[in-house]
Amino acid sequence: MSDMRFGDVRSLCDMNEGVLSPLVFTDEAIYQLELDRIFGRAWVLLCPAGQIPAPGDFFNTYVGADRVIVVRQKDGSVKALLNQCRHRGNELIRQDSGNVKAITCTYHGWSWDTAGSLRSVPYEDIVFPEGFDKSAWGCVQMAQVDTYKGLVFGTWDPSAPTLIDYLGDAAWYLDTPLDRFEGGMELMGGVNKWIVKANWKIIAEQFVNDMLHPEMTHISALIASVPPGADMSNMQLPVTGRQFTSPQGHGMGLWTDGPILDLTLGERVKHYLVDDSYAAAVARVGKARADVQAAHMTLFPTGVVLFGFNHIRVIHPVSVDESEIWTWQLSPAAAPPEVKQLWAKNSQRAFGAGGLFETEDSAVWSGIQRTMKGAIGRRHPFAVQMGDRVNRGPDPDYPGRVTQRAYSEVAARGFYHRWLEMLTSENWREMDRAAQARYAEGGHQ
Amino acid sequence: MSALQDTRTALDALMLQHRVEQFYYAEAALIDGRDFMAWLNLFTDDTRYLVPIHRNTAVNEFSDSLGDAGLAHFDDDKSVLQRRVIRMASGRAWAEDPPSIQRHLITNVQARQLEGGELDARSCFQVHRYRLDREVEVFTGARVDVLRPDGESFRIASRTVYLDHATVLANNLNVFF
Numbered sequence: 001m002s003d004m005r006f007g008d009v010r011s012l013c014d015m016n017e018g019v020l021s022p023l024v025f026t027d028e029a030i031y032q033l034e035l036d037r038i039f040g041r042a043w044v045l046l047c048p049a050g051q052i053p054a055p056g057d058f059f060n061t062y063v064g065a066d067r068v069i070v071v072r073q074k075d076g077s078v079k080a081l082l083n084q085c086r087h088r089g090n091e092l093i094r095q096d097s098g099n100v101k102a103i104t105c106t107y108h109g110w111s112w113d114t115a116g117s118l119r120s121v122p123y124e125d126i127v128f129p130e131g132f133d134k135s136a137w138g139c140v141q142m143a144q145v146d147t148y149k150g151l152v153f154g155t156w157d158p159s160a161p162t163l164i165d166y167l168g169d170a171a172w173y174l175d176t177p178l179d180r181f182e183g184g185m186e187l188m189g190g191v192n193k194w195i196v197k198a199n200w201k202i203i204a205e206q207f208v209n210d211m212l213h214p215e216m217t218h219i220s221a222l223i224a225s226v227p228p229g230a231d232m233s234n235m236q237l238p239v240t241g242r243q244f245t246s247p248q249g250h251g252m253g254l255w256t257d258g259p260i261l262d263l264t265l266g267e268r269v270k271h272y273l274v275d276d277s278y279a280a281a282v283a284r285v286g287k288a289r290a291d292v293q294a295a296h297m298t299l300f301p302t303g304v305v306l307f308g309f310n311h312i313r314v315i316h317p318v319s320v321d322e323s324e325i326w327t328w329q330l331s332p333a334a335a336p337p338e339v340k341q342l343w344a345k346n347s348q349r350a351f352g353a354g355g356l357f358e359t360e361d362s363a364v365w366s367g368i369q370r371t372m373k374g375a376i377g378r379r380h381p382f383a384v385q386m387g388d389r390v391n392r393g394p395d396p397d398y399p400g401r402v403t404q405r406a407y408s409e410v411a412a413r414g415f416y417h418r419w420l421e422m423l424t425s426e427n428w429r430e431m432d433r434a435a436q437a438r439y440a441e442g443g444h445q
Numbered sequence: 446m447s448a449l450q451d452t453r454t455a456l457d458a459l460m461l462q463h464r465v466e467q468f469y470y471a472e473a474a475l476i477d478g479r480d481f482m483a484w485l486n487l488f489t490d491d492t493r494y495l496v497p498i499h500r501n502t503a504v505n506e507f508s509d510s511l512g513d514a515g516l517a518h519f520d521d522d523k524s525v526l527q528r529r530v531i532r533m534a535s536g537r538a539w540a541e542d543p544p545s546i547q548r549h550l551i552t553n554v555q556a557r558q559l560e561g562g563e564l565d566a567r568s569c570f571q572v573h574r575y576r577l578d579r580e581v582e583v584f585t586g587a588r589v590d591v592l593r594p595d596g597e598s599f600r601i602a603s604r605t606v607y608l609d610h611a612t613v614l615a616n617n618l619n620v621f622f
Contacts (some may be wrong), residue, residue, distance in 0.1 A: 193516065194614075224529070363540035
């Protein structure tokens with residue numbers, strides 16, 4: 001399917017019926033369309049602000065399959081520059097992170113300042129005897145870069161809504177991990193990166209949607225995490241919670257009870273979260289958010305936040321069937337040092353490349369991708385139908401569209417609705433109209 | 446007399462080298478044979494098992510590239526290592542079912558006595574992992590251990606593993622190094 005038309009894409013993804021073609025995970029033309037229409041327009045999570053604290057600090061990342069340099073400016077703001085020389089295209093920065101005063105290409109020595117303005121061209125008088133307009137050859141850069149409570153986002157699209165509008169109701173939920181603690185969150189160390197041989201949506205979809213899989217997928221980690229000799233027969237994963245979906249495609253599931261934090265973060269950290277800091281958190285963000293113990297969230301398209309674990313990740317779609325996962329750990333800046341360290345370590349022990357939980361996830365994700373190599377494995381749609389399909393009306397405690405339990409696929413349907421709208425819409429107005437129409441029809445469920 | 450002492454010193458060094466190498470070969474056989482409980486018993490109760498994360502830096506920052514303080518692939522005490530072993534032995538760690546075939550090749554072994562009787566022991570490794578039909582991954586790196594004498598053998602009082610990858614080129618690090 002080298003000439004994928006929008007009509008074809010629409011036939012592959014029907015979220016009113018809850019059916020999804022495997023082709024959305026395998027088709028090269030769809031992937032190329034995603035790079036252009038989704039990653040070329042959406043607000044994409046770039047990195048935690050703590051990755052680039054000082055002027056000149058840079059972080060080398062991806063947006064879609066493009067390499068991007070996120071760099072702190074002298075005035076404290078952030079710019080995101082395409083990592084490509086405007087002259088003959090060479091990579092400008094090859095280090096993962098560091099500090100620069102100028103960005104100089106190793107091919108012919110063109111040099112830009114950290115704001116992306118071309119400052120010098122070697123032998124300029126000789127090689128451009130008729131003169132050369134350096135101001136026309138600044139680095140290609142993201143049109144908007146903004147920070148929300150310590151997370152840096154960027155979009156290539158000058159006509160994209162502001163970051164806060166793009167986040168919508170998800171921002172209220174994001175405050176649960178990011179603004180719960182006086183003094184904010186602090187980045188603990190650097191970034192942990194690995195590859196998964198799976199399409200990016202398979203991974204993003206789990207974090208937008210899937211609270212159900214741990215009991216099956218992660219049984220070995222649960223066995224390993226209970227205290228020795230404990231009785232497992234009565235162990236039950238929590239059911240009290242919500243699932244949230246939004247017109248922008250963001251979604252999450254949250255738990256307000258259960259043993260998951262004891263098992264993963266340990267008693268000391270859980271004690272700090274649910275006892276030591278609870279009263280202050282209620283005063284700061286209210287009871288509904290202070291009561292959230294653990295949650296998974298995807299910020300459309302590829303930003304992931306695990307509440308409780310203070311775990312941040314980005315899923316980079318490096319090709320149609322391979323992704324890179326980059327993860328960070330945050331800890332409350334004001335927490336005792338041993339709590340901060342333990343929090344980051346225990347979260348990585350669960351969700352790092354060698355994480356007790358993570359390793360089973362990556363095996364499932366790559367397993368899904370393997371089943372779609374053949375024509376028959378791509379022919380039959382997958383079911384995305386769990387959960388309440390009827391709008392139950394507003395929730396008294398939680399904003400936006402929420403279900404009354406954490407197990408559902410409402411958020412996956414919201415994710416793929418938005419995915420299709422973004423692929424097939426010419427502009428943001430069209431996208432918003434489509435979202436409004438489906439919400440009016442109840443099709444978001 | 447002095448020549449005899451020299452010979453004895455040389456023989457002691459050879460014996461030490463031999464014992465450390467044999468210890469590492471036996472350890473590798475335990476991992477590759479999936480006898481993870483026995484492998485765990487090679488570590489002292491106060492051990493630290495650390496696998497820092499490599500970062501691609503500028504040349505003049507290279508000494509700073511071996512690990513970002515505060516975030517590591519593994520930074521485990523014995524109880525956490527034990528949890529990893531229990532998970533592998535649970536029979537329900539689906540990523541290792543069917544088990545991957547692993548081969549730990551240990552080389553470049555160097556050992557020297559520290560004051561107090563422990564050893565500073567260094568080695569390099571290449572781990573070949575084969576899983577399912579055609580998943581092949583190769584991990585290379587170096588290990589810096591403190592070995593504590595235990596009868597005729599040793600126990601590992603600390604291990605730092607320097608993986609030769611900034612991005613782990615694998616689905617997971619379901620591997621003991």
